[in-house]
Amino acid sequence: MIIDINTFYGHWPFRKLPCESMEEISASAAKNRIDAMIISSTNAIFYQDHFDGDEELAGALPPNSYQALTIDPSQPYFEDDLRLGVERFRLRAVRIHPEYHNYSLSDPCVTRLFDVLHEYGLPLLLTNTMEDPRALHSLPQKTLRADEIASMILHNKKIPVVITNASLGDWQTYKGLLEEYGNIYYDTSGLKFGLSDIIETVISEFGIPATHLLYGSHFPLYCRESILNYFSMDPVPEKIKELVLHGNAQRVFKI
Amino acid sequence: MIIDTHAHVYAYQDWGRLAEALDRYGIDRIYLSNPDELGGFYPSTDQIDRQNRVVCDFVRQNPKKARYMCYVNPALDSTIDTLKKAVEEDDAKGIKLWVATTCNSPQVNKVAEFAIDHDLPILIHTFHKYHLQLADESTGEHVAALAGRYPEAKLIMAHLGGDAYHGLKCIRNHKNVWTDVSGSNFRNGDVEYAVKIVGEDRILFGTDAFSMPFHTNIGKVDGAAISEQAKEKIFWKNAFRLFGEELG
Numbered sequence: 290m291i292i293d294i295n296t297f298y299g300h301w302p303f304r305k306l307p308c309e310s311m312e313e314i315s316a317s318a319a320k321n322r323i324d325a326m327i328i329s330s331t332n333a334i335f336y337q338d339h340f341d342g343d344e345e346l347a348g349a350l351p352p353n354s355y356q357a358l359t360i361d362p363s364q365p366y367f368e369d370d371l372r373l374g375v376e377r378f379r380l381r382a383v384r385i386h387p388e389y390h391n392y393s394l395s396d397p398c399v400t401r402l403f404d405v406l407h408e409y410g411l412p413l414l415l416t417n418t419m420e421d422p423r424a425l426h427s428l429p430q431k432t433l434r435a436d437e438i439a440s441m442i443l444h445n446k447k448i449p450v451v452i453t454n455a456s457l458g459d460w461q462t463y464k465g466l467l468e469e470y471g472n473i474y475y476d477t478s479g480l481k482f483g484l485s486d487i488i489e490t491v492i493s494e495f496g497i498p499a500t501h502l503l504y505g506s507h508f509p510l511y512c513r514e515s516i517l518n519y520f521s522m523d524p525v526p527e528k529i530k531e532l533v534l535h536g537n538a539q540r541v542f543k544i
Numbered sequence: 545m546i547i548d549t550h551a552h553v554y555a556y557q558d559w560g561r562l563a564e565a566l567d568r569y570g571i572d573r574i575y576l577s578n579p580d581e582l583g584g585f586y587p588s589t590d591q592i593d594r595q596n597r598v599v600c601d602f603v604r605q606n607p608k609k610a611r612y613m614c615y616v617n618p619a620l621d622s623t624i625d626t627l628k629k630a631v632e633e634d635d636a637k638g639i640k641l642w643v644a645t646t647c648n649s650p651q652v653n654k655v656a657e658f659a660i661d662h663d664l665p666i667l668i669h670t671f672h673k674y675h676l677q678l679a680d681e682s683t684g685e686h687v688a689a690l691a692g693r694y695p696e697a698k699l700i701m702a703h704l705g706g707d708a709y710h711g712l713k714c715i716r717n718h719k720n721v722w723t724d725v726s727g728s729n730f731r732n733g734d735v736e737y738a739v740k741i742v743g744e745d746r747i748l749f750g751t752d753a754f755s756m757p758f759h760t761n762i763g764k765v766d767g768a769a770i771s772e773q774a775k776e777k778i779f780w781k782n783a784f785r786l787f788g789e790e791l792g
Contacts, residue, residue, distance in 0.1 A: 304709060307733045307769045421729050423673045424707040481728040484754050485565045508732065515730035515763030522569060522759050 291323045292538040295453045295476045295505025299331030303426040308509045311349040326354040329384045333359035347378045357382040362402040363392035381542040384414040388431040394441040403445035417455035435462035447472045454479040476505025477516045487519045499529045503537045547783035548574040550726040550750030553602045554581045569758040577613040577640035589622040600634045611637045617644035618651040638665040647682040648689035656694040665698040671706030684714030691718035703727040708734045712741040726750030730760045735768035744774035
């Protein structure tokens with residue numbers, strides 16, 4: 290079984306993607322034997338009313354998948370939008386995009402977000418970067434730093450925080466926090482280094498526990514096949530496959 | 545069949561493990577260079593000689609699959625001597641340029657002329673960035689300028705130009721420029737875009753191994769929404785034609 294916790298639906302405005310429709314996303318999932326997805330709205334990042342993007346997503350969501358609500362905690366109504374999202378959508382997480390919105394991770398609104406997520410029992414999905422910083426569109430974009438993310442995690446309620454598309458190098462910043470609080474997770478989409486037995490190397494040499502690594506593709510911005518090859522081209526132990534490909538997602542997102 | 549036209553080998557690596565990886569991941573041929581183990585961005589003659597020696601030693605140990613690409617710093621007076629040795633003594637199959645100069649620097653002229661005389665492709669590290677561009681790091685514009693000055697030269701713009709949306713249109717009309725897909729990025733759509741802009745006959749498979757995974761680079765071609773014929777060309781047929789070598 291495979292659960293992809295990091296999939297996007299909607300129009301990415303910075304380059305033309307080969308597949309943006311839910312039919313194409315589902316076809317890719319079927320081709321790659323992905324059984325379920327946690328999907329976030331790309332449109333929600335850029336709509337002034339982010340909730341519009343999530344309503345679109347909810348209307349297109351495949352029956353086997355779940356939604357991560359995009360929230361801008363600097364907006365005064367975000368708690369009400371979250372309440373509506375919990376009531377109306379098949380919600381399993383909240384996603385934030387501070388790199389495209391007008392707040393920083395140390396702002397009080399982020400603390401309030403953590404408090405609210407703690408009340409709802411929802412994890413937070415935080416995208417380290419939507420695209421490789423070396424190949425960003427020419428429009429200036431903020432980039433997040435690992436120390437900012439670590440500080441956010443340290444100073445707020447200890448809900449599960451899943452950092453997506455982050456590098457192995459950045460993990461060293463989070464390692465100590467994980468050992469103390471246990472609430473930090475990484476997805477696989479940013480794992481771009483190594484020769485062979487990549488998943489085992491990530492666990493044994495870089496120190497990301499198998500219980501805190503989740504399969505996420507960052508599709509359709511990234512190729513699904515690229516990361517899935519880590520599991521098909523190398524002899525990954527079954528126990529680790531089960532945890533990374535679905536077990537951790539089932540536990541963290543209560544699927 | 546897979547021909548990796550862009551990879552690197554270093555003295556500090558476990559060469560047994562590297563050779564095993566070639567078999568495990570189905571790499572039939574790999575073109576190797578060592579541009580950065582010793583001398584940083586601007587290596588000396590001695591550093592270049594030692595770095596190239598590493599590659600030659602690995603190739604000698606793995607003659608069936610490995611091939612030598614001679615790395616040069618065009619700013620050095622010793623460049624032509626380095627290239628002569630590479631061809632006459634070490635059976636170099638191509639030339640590698642990194643960031644010691646931009647590839648359209650006048651200092652590269654002698655490299656291009658040597659490459660033409662000896663029918664050697666030149667693999668050019670190419671990476672456009674809006675932030676933190678290195679001082680002498682080539683972009684697609686530089687590659688296009690060199691290609692225009694030397695239309696007989698066979699040039700390879702590495703990494704799809706770094707940012708495919710910057711590099712590929714620069715080389716679109718230069719039929720003597722190929723591009724490789726190597727690197728850490730596996731953005732969905734980049735390979736499709738490359739086929740659209742430069743055509744399926746000018747795209748080469750590469751990985752930037754042995755640091756970057758074979759898995760992700762194979763995946764981005766396998767997963768691309770292009771024809772099986774185009775994938776075959778990218779994985780090996782285009783490289784086979786470009787380097788003109790029999791396999792096996």
